[in-house]
Amino acid sequence: MSRPRAADAEVTVVSRIAATDTVTMLELASLDGAALPAWEPGAHIDVLMPSGLVRQYSLCGDPTAATWRIAVLREETSRGGSEWICSSVEEGAALRLAGPRNHFSFAPTTGAPVLFFAAGIGVTPIAPMAAAAAAAGLDYRVHYSGRARERMALLDELECLHGERLVAHVSGEGSRVDLAAVLGSASAGTVVYACGPGEYLEAVSAAAEGAGLELHLEHFEAVEAVAPVWEGAFEVELALTGVTVEVPPERSILEVAEENGAFVLSSCTEGTCGTCETPVVEGEVDHRDSILTPQERARGDVMYVCVSRAACPKLVLEL
Ligand code: FES
Known part of the structure; x- marks a missing residue:
């Protein structure tokens, strides 16, 4: 576990509701009552737990509202993150957080048709994207998969907003999304956005690639690691200090850079x-992120130094 980050903000929980029996929805406001900053669909915040854990949650309300909303699934294998929020955080509690940040942005400006795919709690970043697509007057559909209606967070809200453009696939009712059929019949130029568990995203990727469609994914889980491109040790020059360090095969750039005085969030x-x-100044990267x-x-201009490595003998990084 990396060291805790400094919090950007402290907020208070103004409302807490059980969205389903496993999902808790929190509405967050600033401590002084001022409006929280607006955000773009797809953005998430980091919540800093008292234990030192940091967890990411997609913002799933109205991006222009004065308050922020997150929906937290109580994970069966929780290491203290979702379990703490779902069982210990009450109305009136203060939360430390950082962000919002966005690595899954939605750009409706091209006017292209859009297909959204969400499974389970993966609906949280997709919900504000679909609302933006509706507001922009786009041709879009939302395919939302879950085991049972009562376990599908935000389902009522999405049905209300999107009507027939929302297709619920409820496996407990015998309905499953036929990805090959939906994506195979999409019109040329359709852009696909998807979020959900790893296997679901792999299936969406395969079907979107087969149909030749542009695809944007948000992973909640790390993709499976493959063998590194450069198997031996490599050098990293920390451009801000000019120090060059050696990264052995069993260690990450993040670990070695921190050990040598670089400050990396x-x-x-x-x-x-x-x-x-981290910005890449020079060198070829073996990208291993999700x-x-x-x-x-x-483009090769940025990399995630906790997992990604060099694909050449030396990288120069803005660290
Ligand atoms: S610390 Fe999360 S991507 Fe590197």
Whole structure:
């Protein structure tokens, strides 16, 4: 676990409701009653737990509202993050947080048709994106998958806002999304946004790639690691100090850079949250995160140093 980050803000919980029997919805306001900053659909905040854990939650309310809303799934395998929020955080409690930050932005400006896919708690970043698509008058559909209606957070709200553009796939009722059929029949130029568990995203990716559609994903879980491109040790020059360090195969750039005095914000240490984003000055990167799109990887101008490595003998990083 990386060291805790400094909090950007303290907020208070003004409302807490059980969205389902496993999802708790919190509405957050500033301590002095001033409006919290507006945000873009797809943004998330880092919540800093008293234990030192830092967890990311997508903002899922109205981006222009004075308060922020998050929905937290109580994970069966919680290491104290979701369990603490769902069982210990009451109305009136103060929460320390950082952000918002956005690695899953939605750009409705092109006017292209959009297909949204959400499974389970993956609906949280998709909900404000779909609302933005509706407000922009786009041609869009939302495919929302879950096991049972009563366990699908925000379902009533989405049905109300999107009507027939919302398609609920409830496996307990025998309904499952046919990704190949939906994506295979999408019109050319359709852009796809998806969030959900790893296997679900793999299936959406395969179907979107098969249909030749542009795809944007938000992973809550790290993608499975593959063998590194550069198997041995490599050097990293820390451009801000001019120090060059050696990164052995069994250690991350983040660990070695911190050990050598670089200050790097970090949180998940598994390439999913984006906190450790670092500009690349020189060198070829073996991207191993779950955040960047293929186009962003090809640009090679940033990397996530908690997991990504060099694909060459030496990198120069803005650290
Ligand atoms: S610390 Fe989360 S992506 Fe690196």
